[in-house]
Amino acid sequence: MERALPPKRFTTPSITPFKGDFDPESHLSHFKSAMILYKADDALMCKIGNFKEFAIILTKEYTSYKTVRKHADHLFNLRKKLKESLQDYLRRFKAEKANIIGCNDQVASSAFKKGLPTKHELYRELAITPSQTLAEVFARAERYVLWDDDRIAAKKPDHPTKQASQKNNKFEQKA
Template identity: 55%
Template sequence: MILYKAEDALMCKVFLMTLPGAAQDWIHTLPSGSIIRFKELAYVFTKEYTSYRTIKKNPDHLYNFRKKSDKSLRDYIKRFKAEKANIAGCDDRITSSAFRTGLPAEHDLYHELTITSIQTLAEFYATVERYAL
């Protein structure tokens, strides 16, 4: 609509029609006549709903993952893979390095992964899964 240089009033009305339930209810709580331009509406909407958006995680987030001492290796693998699935464009080397870093240094798999030269993530996961069995 900005591309076609639509009027602010029209842009506001069309925007309101795109809002689902709770956001639609919220918009009606604004004082009448308090929004004049679409830019103002965009600002108050963003201010209200910014905290609800999901924050994209970068690959470095995986380095915060640790194997819990009271949990199994299988649990760590499952949790790590699930977290890795939420990160787009994660390099294989970062993934394997972060996984190894999350293991306790005295863990046998940590030593295995440090010594073994693994080329692909598929090989890495195969080694980890084989070890977990």
């Protein structure tokens, strides 16, 4: 098949060449998005029969790099780790949820609660008032994060200089 002549004022789009080291469908989607501006036909988009044929060949060749899409039930596998802060668990949960397209908020709310230890005060509060939106669950978790920060700050000594001066006073009194 002959290559099509590019339209007037056509400039080749700036696209990172595909090296076979990531999802081929993502690369094809990016390429099509760039070429749609030019209303490009198959002959302009590739050197074989048609673009659809090219896409099938490329996808089959690099199928091992295809990104596996996660489903909402994946969130039920997330658990707050023993020494993990609530803030870190919340951040990790939100990142995982963001990777799930069309995730139902009610499912995400249930999964977030299920990932908390049953002895955690936030778990107890979420269990008592179960009909909350995901935004409300996250807002409540953020309040607990602030509360945890306050408790940690309260456990720390006021100022190291005060302690040092108190020790010096004790030493002077003994002498």
